Amino acid sequence: MQLLSDRLGDSEDPAVRRVAPRFIGAVDRALSMSQSVLKYGSAEEDPPRKRQMNLHTLVDEVGSAVLVTGAGPVDQGAIRFSNKVEPDFEVVADPDQLFRVLINISRNAVQAFEGQVAGGDAVGDVMISANRDGGNIIVDIEDNAGGVPNDVQARLFEPFATSSKADGTGLGLTIARELVEGHGGSLILHHSDATGSCFRICLPDQ
Numbered sequence: 001m002q003l004l005s006d007r008l009g010d011s012e013d014p015a016v017r018r019v020a021p022r023f024i025g026a027v028d029r030a031l032s033m034s035q036s037v038l039k040y041g042s043a044e045e046d047p048p049r050k051r052q053m054n055l056h057t058l059v060d061e062v063g064s065a066v067l068v069t070g071a072g073p074v075d076q077g078a079i080r081f082s083n084k085v086e087p088d089f090e091v092v093a094d095p096d097q098l099f100r101v102l103i104n105i106s107r108n109a110v111q112a113f114e115g116q117v118a119g120g121d122a123v124g125d126v127m128i129s130a131n132r133d134g135g136n137i138i139v140d141i142e143d144n145a146g147g148v149p150n151d152v153q154a155r156l157f158e159p160f161a162t163s164s165k166a167d168g169t170g171l172g173l174t175i176a177r178e179l180v181e182g183h184g185g186s187l188i189l190h191h192s193d194a195t196g197s198c199f200r201i202c203l204p205d206q
Contacts, residue, residue, distance in 0.1 A: 026065060029099060048094035048182050050206075055139075056085040058095060059128045062102045066110055066126070079110055084129035091130075091137055092206040097179045101187070102128065104172035105141045105199050112145035125196075136185075137203045144196040148189060156189055 011017055063081035091098075106126055113124035130139045148156065157177045173187075180187040183203055190200035 022061070022064070025061070029096060048097050048179070050092050050094055050183070052090055052092050053095050053098075054087075055089045055091045055130055056083060056087045058099055059083045059085050059102065062099060062106055062128070063126075065103055066106045079113065079124045079126065081106070082125065082127040084127055086130070089130055091203065093183055093203065094179075097182070101176040101179050101201065102139075102141065104176045108172060109141070109143035109145055109197070112143065132205055135205050137205045139201040139203070140190065140198050141201075142196060142198045146196065147192040147194055148197050153189060153192065157187075 011020065060083055063083055067079060067081055106128070109126045110124070125142075125144045127142045128139065129142075130137060132138070157173050177187040180201055180203070185201060185203035187199065187201050190198040192198070
């Protein structure tokens with residue numbers, strides 16, 4: 001895929017050149033995530049390479065990736081991803097690591113809709129918002145997927161505790177929390193009930 005993406009970058013076709021950068025970025029991120037899963041338990045995550053970045057743009061990329069890759073038998077037309085981050089919202093963070101955090105949580109939400117919205121008129125909502133609170137940046141990832149089961153909540157961030165899919169690794173939330181903590185922040189299940197869940201990321205506002 002990486003070799004193919006490099007060739008696409010040299011294409012003269014205007015349509016290909018328009019979508020190639022996003023495709024190349026997705027391939028690079030997939031490679032990075034695969035390497036992280038393979039080395040999990042044998043090495044620590046790389047330190048974040050922080051820089052000032054636009055959070056709204058990053059969340060747009062997360063939404064595109066979630067809806068394109070899907071999560072199994074869910075009808076993607078029944079999933080509504082909402083970017084509630086202000087267009088000029090800037091943060092200092094590692095873009096690739098923060099992307100991985102947001103997409104891991106968002107994919108979990110989409111997977112939770114399986115069997116609920118497929119083939120029906122119901123809409124599954126995934127929403128990401130952000131605000132500043134004192135010296136912190138708060139990022140909320142919310143869904144209306146019915147909440148996290150009580151027996152899972154106590155071990156939610158443990159390795160392999162939440163792997164219920166044939167193609168899952170059970171490391172998504174574990175890695176997400178480690179990446180956030182590497183930024184000096186925290187990741188928690190802020191609330192969960194019969195209507196849905198909210199995961200909250202708290203990062204220092206640098």
